Amino acid sequence: MLNHGAVDRIFHALGDSNRRAIVERLSRGTMSVSDLAKPLDITLAAVVQHLQVLEESGLVRTEKIGRVRSCQLEPGGLRVAEDWLSNRRGLWERRFDRLGELLDGPERPNPTPRKKTKT
Amino acid sequence: MLNHGAVDRIFHALGDSNRRAIVERLSRGTMSVSDLAKPLDITLAAVVQHLQVLEESGLVRTEKIGRVRSCQLEPGGLRVAEDWLSNRRGLWERRFDRLGELLDGPERPNPTPRKKTKT
DNA sequence: TCCATACTTAAGTATCTGCTTGACCATCTA
């Protein structure tokens, strides 16, 4: 399971609940490492390690100013994950619609915006 | 990190690349366990274990018909993850916009991190 | 009935992960 594309790193990073908690807090605003650590019931060092993972995955950007490291969300990272999910869901739901058509005619209450059929 | 809400289970499940590969294939159509296993370079038993995790997280539904277990995607599971992500991103981007307005216009690429106030 | 197919389950293992401790460095404030 040693893959390591961008998507892999992002979903791996989001797989941990403390890291998701960090993303959650950062979505409400930029924050220092020790501010992030405060409500987290783990040591500062552990938070730093989580931040490393988050930064390598592209979900978070950090910048050190003086002795304080300021952390902020990188929305593009979230976007990548979101897109992966919505593409998969889209594929499935389109397939499902087509099956519905086959089974009982063109009576779909949910009009999927159809573009060109690829493949 | 022994949380275990729905979101936790879903992101944990998506954290593994083989499990994501399974979701990927299932997004293209219903499939049996051994069909899923074929391109995966791990044993059938391992695939069954991954499917267990996916099913418990609500990302996949399976049904046994005769001796074949047929697996399909549960789009609602993907939806939960998607929503979590887009909510966080939304929060961040809305904050970002507001800050941009405050500063001087709708196009601030780099919000200056404020550092002077203590407490 | 016999064999193959399609899983299922349990037990064991190697590797990974999250976390801690403790020593350390850099910056700020009095």
Added chain:
DNA sequence: TAGATGGTCAAGCAGATACTTAAGTATGGA
């Protein structure tokens, strides 16, 4: 300049995780 504050780094450990093997069950077909 001294001490406090904020963060960094490395080593090590316990438990989680992904995986394997091996033995077993249920179903389908000849």
